[in-house]
Amino acid sequence: MREGRPSATATYVAWARSIAGVDPIAERLVPARMARFARAGSRSLARFPLVDMMRLRTIAIDDAVKDAVRDGTTQVVVLGAGLCARAWRLPELSGSIVYEVDHPATQQYKRRRLERITAKAQDVRFVAVDFEKDDLSIELEKAGHDASTRTTWIWEGVTPYLTPQAILSTVAKIRARSANGSVLALTYFTPARNRYRLVGVRLALRMIGEPFRGLMSVESMHRLLETNGFDVKDDAAYAELAKRLALPAPRPTVATGERVLVAKAAGPPNVADVNPI
Numbered sequence: 408m409r410e411g412r413p414s415a416t417a418t419y420v421a422w423a424r425s426i427a428g429v430d431p432i433a434e435r436l437v438p439a440r441m442a443r444f445a446r447a448g449s450r451s452l453a454r455f456p457l458v459d460m461m462r463l464r465t466i467a468i469d470d471a472v473k474d475a476v477r478d479g480t481t482q483v484v485v486l487g488a489g490l491c492a493r494a495w496r497l498p499e500l501s502g503s504i505v506y507e508v509d510h511p512a513t514q515q516y517k518r519r520r521l522e523r524i525t526a527k528a529q530d531v532r533f534v535a536v537d538f539e540k541d542d543l544s545i546e547l548e549k550a551g552h553d554a555s556t557r558t559t560w561i562w563e564g565v566t567p568y569l570t571p572q573a574i575l576s577t578v579a580k581i582r583a584r585s586a587n588g589s590v591l592a593l594t595y596f597t598p599a600r601n602r603y604r605l606v607g608v609r610l611a612l613r614m615i616g617e618p619f620r621g622l623m624s625v626e627s628m629h630r631l632l633e634t635n636g637f638d639v640k641d642d643a644a645y646a647e648l649a650k651r652l653a654l655p656a657p658r659p660t661v662a663t664g665e666r667v668l669v670a671k672a673a674g675p676p677n678v679a680d681v682n683p684i
């Protein structure tokens with residue numbers, strides 16, 4: 408992340424969501440020139456792999472959130488929220504408190520952009536946290552998060568940018584504040600089978616100051632969650648999600664190494680287990 412600047416990757420994915428037609432608030436959140444460009448070229452941009460990915464990822468995670476609300480969960484924590492607009496977009500959250508966790512620079516930009524838009528959530532609380540340095544648990548406690556009742560956690564598009572150590576400690580913190588039945592919806596990026604395929608993406612991300620640092624295999628991610636007392640309920644690549652939702656699948660590029668996973672807190676964490684990464 409560039410010091411004092413909002414996350415560039417957060418802006419790109421919000422832009423892709425606006426083109427994908429799954430997030431009517433996103434257009435108001437991205438810089439005006441990007442919104443104009445999207446409007447002018449939306450038909451040709453519509454089949455960009457990132458656009459197809461964001462359509463599928465947004466719908467899959469929206470569905471997990473709506474299911475959790477139907478089950479009676481009234482707290483949502485959005486980790487690395489970026490320009491996620493669920494608190495302003497989903498009427499299902501009208502009885503929920505949403506905690507938006509991110510770097511302060513991205514939060515300041517987002518708050519300015521959302522000044523005139525009323526949230527659909529009952530309340531939105533901004534919690535400034537750097538997963539590499541700060542204690543998520545302490546900051547959530549201060550913001551009023553209740554660890555004794557169920558939470559829906561959204562950790563979308565964030566783990567690849569974190570060090571393995573920050574991923575590990577954040578999962579442990581999430582679990583410690585998850586009453587049984589809490590839901591964790593996350594995305595993660597698997598290492599490409601052909602290591603040269605990722606070189607271009609890695610270079611581009613490094614140049615914008617948000618390098619990939621935390622790619623994980625399916626086995627490592629499941630083991631990490633299971634040792635922390637989460638049951639993995641679903642874990643799908645984009646091709647699978649596209650089939651289920653009868654929507655276009657992204658062209659197979661490196662980006663399609665990303666997966667969308669939903670897990671449920673059940674039983675105590677097995678803290679004695681070894682580091683699974």
Ligand SMILES: C[S@@+](CC[C@H](N)C(=O)[O-])C[C@H]1O[C@@H](n2cnc3c(N)ncnc32)[C@H](O)[C@@H]1O
Pocket residue numbers: 408414416417420421486487488489490491508509510513536537538539562563564565568569
């Ligand atoms: C690709 S964006 C995804 C944003 C949002 N979740 C979405 O899907 O639209 C990555 C987000 O992770 C956040 N992030 C990356 N590293 C972080 C860290 N160490 N601490 C807190 N947030 C971080 C960035 O600020 C950014 O908002």
